[in-house]
Amino acid sequence: MVDNAWLIPLFPLASFFLLLLFGKRFGSRSAEVGSLFTFVSFICAAVVFTKSLHESSYKQTFNWLTVGDAQITVGFELNPLNVLMLVLVSFISFLVHMYSKGYMNGEKRISIFYAYLGLFTFAMLALVMSPNLLQLYIFWELVGLGSFLLIGFYFHKQEAKRAAKKAFIMTRIGDMGLLIGMILLFWQTRSFEYSVIFQAVEAGDISQSLLTFIAIMIFVGAVGKSGQFPLHTWLPDAMEGPTPVSALIHAATMVAAGVYLVAATYPLFQASEVALLVVAVTGGLTALFAASIAVVQTDVKRVLAYSTMSQLGFMFLALGTAGYVAAVFHLVTHAFFKALLFLAAGSVIHAVHTQNIEKMGGLWKKLRWTGPLFLIGTLAISGVPLLSGFFSKEEILLSVWDNGNYFLFTLALLTSLLTAFYMFRLFFSIFGGEEKTPIHAVKESPMIMWLPMIILAVFSIGIGYVQTPWFGTFLGDWLTNENSHHEFSLWLMLIATIVSGIGIGIAYILHRKSSLLTEGESSAYRVVANKYYIDELYERTMIVSTKAVSRSLVYIERYVIDGFLLVVIRITRMFAKKATKLQSGQVQQYGAIAFLSLAVLVVVYLVAGGYLR
Amino acid sequence: MTSVPLSAYLVLALILFCIGLYGALTKRNTVIVLISIELMLNAVNINLVAFSKFGMTPAITGQVFSLFTMTIAAAEAAVGLAILMALYRNRKTVHIDEMNTMKH
Numbered sequence: 001m002v003d004n005a006w007l008i009p010l011f012p013l014a015s016f017f018l019l020l021l022f023g024k025r026f027g028s029r030s031a032e033v034g035s036l037f038t039f040v041s042f043i044c045a046a047v048v049f050t051k052s053l054h055e056s057s058y059k060q061t062f063n064w065l066t067v068g069d070a071q072i073t074v075g076f077e078l079n080p081l082n083v084l085m086l087v088l089v090s091f092i093s094f095l096v097h098m099y100s101k102g103y104m105n106g107e108k109r110i111s112i113f114y115a116y117l118g119l120f121t122f123a124m125l126a127l128v129m130s131p132n133l134l135q136l137y138i139f140w141e142l143v144g145l146g147s148f149l150l151i152g153f154y155f156h157k158q159e160a161k162r163a164a165k166k167a168f169i170m171t172r173i174g175d176m177g178l179l180i181g182m183i184l185l186f187w188q189t190r191s192f193e194y195s196v197i198f199q200a201v202e203a204g205d206i207s208q209s210l211l212t213f214i215a216i217m218i219f220v221g222a223v224g225k226s227g228q229f230p231l232h233t234w235l236p237d238a239m240e241g242p243t244p245v246s247a248l249i250h251a252a253t254m255v256a257a258g259v260y261l262v263a264a265t266y267p268l269f270q271a272s273e274v275a276l277l278v279v280a281v282t283g284g285l286t287a288l289f290a291a292s293i294a295v296v297q298t299d300v301k302r303v304l305a306y307s308t309m310s311q312l313g314f315m316f317l318a319l320g321t322a323g324y325v326a327a328v329f330h331l332v333t334h335a336f337f338k339a340l341l342f343l344a345a346g347s348v349i350h351a352v353h354t355q356n357i358e359k360m361g362g363l364w365k366k367l368r369w370t371g372p373l374f375l376i377g378t379l380a381i382s383g384v385p386l387l388s389g390f391f392s393k394e395e396i397l398l399s400v401w402d403n404g405n406y407f408l409f410t411l412a413l414l415t416s417l418l419t420a421f422y423m424f425r426l427f428f429s430i431f432g433g434e435e436k437t438p439i440h441a442v443k444e445s446p447m448i449m450w451l452p453m454i455i456l457a458v459f460s461i462g463i464g465y466v467q468t469p470w471f472g473t474f475l476g477d478w479l480t481n482e483n484s485h486h487e488f489s490l491w492l493m494l495i496a497t498i499v500s501g502i503g504i505g506i507a508y509i510l511h512r513k514s515s516l517l518t519e520g521e522s523s524a525y526r527v528v529a530n531k532y533y534i535d536e537l538y539e540r541t542m543i544v545s546t547k548a549v550s551r552s553l554v555y556i557e558r559y560v561i562d563g564f565l566l567v568v569i570r571i572t573r574m575f576a577k578k579a580t581k582l583q584s585g586q587v588q589q590y591g592a593i594a595f596l597s598l599a600v601l602v603v604v605y606l607v608a609g610g611y612l613r
Numbered sequence: 614m615t616s617v618p619l620s621a622y623l624v625l626a627l628i629l630f631c632i633g634l635y636g637a638l639t640k641r642n643t644v645i646v647l648i649s650i651e652l653m654l655n656a657v658n659i660n661l662v663a664f665s666k667f668g669m670t671p672a673i674t675g676q677v678f679s680l681f682t683m684t685i686a687a688a689e690a691a692v693g694l695a696i697l698m699a700l701y702r703n704r705k706t707v708h709i710d711e712m713n714t715m716k717h
Contacts, residue, residue: 585713588646592638 001370002058005048005077008086009125011041011092016118023111031101034114038121039098045125050089052078053478058130061193063203070190077131077194080479081328084262085128088332089253091548092339093121095452096248097288099343102449103244103350104382113153113242120146124253128260132192134181134398140178140225143257144171147249151241163237172235178261181217184210198267208272215275216267218261219282226258226312229286233535235309243346246301251308256331259315266324279480280320280403284411287313289532291418295425296529299355300345303426307381308338310415314396317412323399324480329467330392332475336463337380337389344374347445348430357426362435369450371431373457378427380460382420383500385493388464394496395467398489413499420503428511557603622663630656643707645701647693654686 015037019030022573026033052058061075078086097117123142130136144167152164186192191201200206206214206386222228227235227250238250239554249255262269262279269275287310294306313332318327347370349355349364382391394414400409444450467475527533629652636649658679665675701707 400694583717586710587712588638588709595634595638 002048002051002055002078005044005058005078005086005129006060008041008044008048008090009122009129011037011044012118012125014118016115016122019111019115019118023115026108026111026596028105029207029337030111030114031097031104034118035094035097035101035520037118038090038094041121041125042094045083045086045090048078049083052080052083055317057082061131070169070186072134072192073132074135074478075131076129076208078129080265081260082128084328084332084479085124086258088335089121089124089128090122092252092456093117093124093248095339095455096244096343098243099247099346099449099452100222100242102446104242109153113150115146116146116149116153117248120150120249120254124257127257127508130570132194133185133197133265134192136264137178137182140147140221140257140261141175143254144168144175144225146203147171147238147254147304150245150249153242153245154240154270157240159237160240163234163240167234167238170231171224174231175222177217177219177224178221178569179502181214184214184217188214194264194605197265201271203404211268212272212274214263215272218265218268218279219275219279222258222261222316223282224258225261226255226316227309228258228313228316229289232286232290232309233531233538236302236305236531239305243301243342243349245336246305247342247346249343250305252335255308255312256315256335259312259319260284262316262319263324266319269319270322276320276322278320279316279593280400280405280408282318283313283318283320284408284415285313286310287317287415288411288418289313291415291422292528293531294422295418296525298358300341300348300357301355303357303422304338304341304345307341307419307423310419311338311381314393314412314415317408318399319409321400321403321405323396323403324397325467326399328479329395329475329525333380333388333392333463335461336456337387337460340453340460341377341381343449343453343456344370344377347449350445350449351443357429360429360430361433365429367431367444369444369453373450373453374427374431374516376457376460378423382423382504383416383496385497386461386464388460388462390496390500391464391467394493397492397496400491403493406430413495416496416499421507422505423612424504425510428507432511502607619663619667622659622667626656626663629642629653641708641710643697643709643712646709647690647697650693651686651690654682658682667699 011174015034019026019033022028041602056079057079059075059077063071065072068092097114100113100117104113107113114607118145123139123146127136127139127143130139144396148164148168151167152160155164162392182192185197188206189197191197201211224231234249235255239246243251269279290306290309290313294303294355295307296312311330315327315330315334318324318330348360348367351367351370352360352363354360376387383390397409397416400412483536530536552572633649633652633654633656636652637646640646640649647669656705661675661679661682665672665679668675697707704712
């Protein structure tokens with residue numbers, strides 16, 4: 001089975017082609033087709049996962065190209081990180097496929113939707129199996145394409161179209177960084193292979209400053225994909241896509257690709273202090289920055305989007321402070337509870353047909369399934385003890401504390417507080433308080449929608465126990481292949497719990513005073529509500545200057561290049577006109593010319609005395 | 614028996630060829646042009662026969678070859694005259710300079 005693991009990504013690809021070619025014939029049954037293929041893929045991934053629990057990593061490559069003395073290979077690699085990502089992606093993708101059947105019910109282009117989901121799942125699964133950077137880069141771009149197609153799924157909406165373009169362009173900027181880093185690595189080591197690169201790094205073949213630069217360039221790619229500051233602006237706008245897509249791509253899997261990239265190339269970062277610090281600071285600042293924006297947003301999906309940014313920031317913070325296991329652990333737990341939250345939010349939107357939390361309220365009694373499930377997700381992300389988010393967040397706090405950077409530690413604590421606050425603000429305003437919508441119209445979602453949520457909720461509660469100070473550090477041992485001793489720090493847990501508690505408490509008090517959603521008039525409020533004017537800043541600087549450059553280039557194109565071509569065209573036409581006159585239709589003239597030419601040739605032959613050399 | 618030298622045959626062929634060429638390139642009447650072409654062909658035939666008798670390696674091949682050429686020339690003349698007839702019926706002229714529709 002392990003040798004045939006390359007089949008795992010091919011099932012969703014088959015589903016993509018099948019639905020693309022015969023989608024019209026399948027009609028609404030496309031949902032079953034897509035789900036089936038993803039399910040098979042998940043089963044295979046699960047089998048590989050159980051097999052690889054006891055085996056060390058497995059790798060299989062073939063030569064693809066030989067450039068000079070450099071070999072470029074393709075293949076697949078199964079190390080613990082890759083296998084973990086495989087299972088995670090295929091599992092959540094399958095649940096989202098299932099959920100979408102209910103959510104997208106009645107959509108005319110449902111076969112296209114499932115085809116895109118298949119393409120995305122294929123790209124993501126193939127990405128996490130890549131044994132070298134070049135292959136990773138190919139699927140990295142394919143993942144971006146899948147995201148683009150799905151954000152722009154409602155392309156008749158102007159905002160969706162614009163959001164899709166924005167996502168594509170913003171992530172492209174990051175991808176350039178990754179490409180530069182890759183090329184530099186190839187230049188230095190003559191290989192894209194992870195193992196060769198890491199050996200070269202370990203042997204110190206690459207100079208320290210260049211290594212730092214390469215690591216930061218690769219991190220820029222991760223920043224673009226994971227929506228970190230300053231390339232974050234696409235992520236909230238990407239919420240224009242259908243909600244299941246937001247759950248799959250913009251919360252659980254694709255945005256985690258950035259974290260995966262840094263984790264996969266971690267030895268590069270470990271070799272450079274500066275690069276690690278850049279990662280940590282970017283992550284920490286983004287975490288706080290995004291959390292503060294989430295506090296004032298009124299669109300349920302946007303709150304969750306900023307929360308995703310903030311949590312991804314947490315993961316980078318962990319990576320930057322040598323908390324490799326903590327970051328991967330948080331990636332896993334976050335994938336479950338954030339997918340749960342998005343799906344639950346989708347269920348709420350499905351029921352009340354609005355995304356504005358000011359228009360919701362009092363839905364607890366009406367949404368018997370969605371309410372408690374949303375609460376579980378909220379508790380998990382807020383870091384309430386004994387749920388998964390608590391353990392992974394505690395792990396991250398520990399790694400930051402061990403690193404000894406108190407500034408970052410404060411950032412992390414503040415973010416925890418804000419996280420608990422804005423999540424409960426969201427929860428209270430949707431489910432608590434007065435009913436604001438005509439409640440008889442509100443109906444609970446069908447079983448096909450809440451069943452995946454229940455599965456996710458179970459994992460959101462339980463998945464944390466793979467890495468706890470009490471029962472053992474299974475995940476860490478498996479990932480790092482050594483028996484890491486986990487130090488127990490009660491005080492840190494206490495602080496984390498207290499901080500979360502304060503956040504929840506503030507949310508509850510404000511909810512009681514029913515001033516959760518009241519808009520402030522202060523200038524600080526306005527700055528945060530406008531997302532720190534980052535979009536406007538880009539609009540005024542980057543976009544304006546790019547447009548100016550493009551406009552000047554248009555004139556160069558129109559007058560210089562086109563002008564040159566015009567001259568060429570005129571000269572050719574002039575000669576052509578002269579040449580057509582030669583063709584008079586007078587046969588005797590042709591004969592005379594032919595004879596004269598022959599005569600000339602003969603004379604030349606005589607003078608030259610033989611063949612012309 | 615005084616033998617005529619090879620050069621005499623060649624000069625005769627040359628003169629015939631030049632007359633034929635001149636006629637083919639200058640005459641307006643297509644019949645004359647066709648006749649001139651026949652003249653040029655026969656100049657070639659004279660060369661073939663002359664070389665088969667007085668050439669470096671005299672052989673009967675040259676004379677046989679000229680017989681073939683004459684046969685082909687007869688066929689070609691028949692086809693040429695047929696085309697000319699068809700053209701004449703269409704355009705009411707045999708002047709070659711007026712048959713100039715194949716141009717730009």
